[in-house]
Amino acid sequence: MLEDYIWRKKKERDILIMAHMVVGYPSIEESLDLVRTIVAAGVDLMELQIPFSEPIADGPVILKANQTTLSSGLRVDDCFRFAHQVTNEFDIPFLFMTYYNIVFKRGEERFFAEAREAGIRGAIVPDIPPEEGESYMAAATANGIDPIFVLAPTSSPQRFDYLGRFGSGFFYCVARRGVTGAETHFSVELDEFLQRCRKATQLPLALGFGVSSKEEIEFLRGKAEIAVVGSQALRVLNSDGIGAVGSLFRSLR
């Protein structure tokens, strides 16, 4: 399970890094190169986003990548094949990130059975809260895949207690209101939020949304187990290419 991996890794380094990428962006071949480059740069986990036409939790950078891959004709089958390939080739855990309709249309049981066959270890699906996700969680768990849930600064104390009862692997803590890609203030407020998360769960904490520099990762040391870098890597990919993404991840260490 992911939790064991994370605690084990934490003994080697004081904060882990999870990279995010959109499968098939800018093309299948290039996204394979991208995985190779990012893994070589020393990241500890990786999210593979299966594109969706209505990604409501994503900001403009990831949204555009979703649209580009879909208009290039990328299918969900291609994403499973891609996952199979990278999990065979690389020795870090890979997770699927997508939206619930992709899981629902394939069928929860089939989605997770195929994800297991493809070597996937976890699933981050931002629009399936536990209330709606009883069969979703059961299908994931039955296939040995960790359903990752989200904690947000807007969640009430009661909500933290409730959410703390679910999930496995780790919790994905969103640093602020809004969608992916905007700027985050690494402030006292964020500190307090992470302290609330810590109280709600024994699971490791991943902090995402707006993490883009070494200074920000410094800030998170000792407060979260994992820093998630998504939109920033995509911005660098768009402006300077795959090699520069490798440099970005090396510079974060």
Place this chain on the structure above:
Amino acid sequence: MDKSGYYGQFGGAFIPETLNATLWQLNTAFAEVKEDSSFWTEYETLMSTYSCRPTPLTYAENLSSHFGGPRFYIKREDLNHTGAHKLNNVMGQGLLVQRMGKNRVIAETGAGQHGVATATMAAKLGYSCTIYMGEVDVARQRPNVFWMQQLGATVVPVKDGARILKDAINEALRDWSTNMDTTHYVLGTACGPHPYPEMVSYFQSIIGMEARNQILSQAGRLPKRIYACVGGGSNALGVFSGFLEDSSVELVGVEAGGEGLETNKHASRLAYGHGSVGVAQGYKTYFLQDEDGQMLETHSVAAGLDYIGVSPILAAYHEEKKIRFEAATDKEVLEATRLVMRMEGIIPALESAHALAGAFREAPQMNADDVIVINLSGRGDKDIFTIADALGDATWKSFIATKAEEYSA
């Protein structure tokens, strides 16, 4: 686990965690006003003094004799303030915003009617206002963009996705999850996460309450059928809600048939059998989507019906066969528009003309003394460019050309 807001297998609240708190707040505020009878009185007073409620029910005598029956009665939501049923929902939500103590409202709009209604409410009740509208719709509904801006709203053209209504909803959800502390999202139709389907239908039920009383007093009996156009479904749910307990009344929802079933260029989720169950934009219903669950491009001459999903409440009634769904093509809709303008002196919105087209198609099979009600959800002034193009009106074209020369001079 608590699953609320379900209609059969449809509905629910599939939303990112960040929005949970604000939806909770909205649920609580809405639950309070439903229990508070003074709220509905306040709402009705506002609608009768600021808007034109009750809107009339018009006996369309010329249409009735043109078809040799049935007897057509038209519920005149086109005479509601801002020219459509949209304001019913918007003013209701506006009063809720006061109770929640927020100072900014946002909305999506397709045809622009919901955007104009929201901008109007924001001006009247003193909120700042941002409207999201697909770039394609901005171009085809330009007069409404102008009015939203004059009313003080910021109109943001959405350039992502198909650049139509669904994309405007996505963008509004993103804004809301960023600014939820100060901002209420005035969703314009009976879709989206719970409590929106229920809440929007609740405010629109004023149409059905009035229509039932009016038809009983004017025709002396209940209608045989009621026709309403269905995009998201709020005007249909509004008028149908008054007759749900009347088993003798057949309820007919008319979707956008676009260029027809075989072309795949349409927005009919139910009537053409092309929709399948899915989850997007916060709720579960029938969507026009591919095998992978990616949403398809839709098409309709009417921007307000050009949408991938349908109210979960209507999806449930569809499965229970409580409502029959049909689709009218763009061509039928333009013919119906022309007919009702010439015969009754009423200019319908292209959206609403779908309901007319559905009724006209079935009129020959009805008896002369059958009574039917058509919900005319809005007026057609906004469609002047689209209708003029469809009719190929030469004098209009030369007017626009002259006007363009003036501006470029």
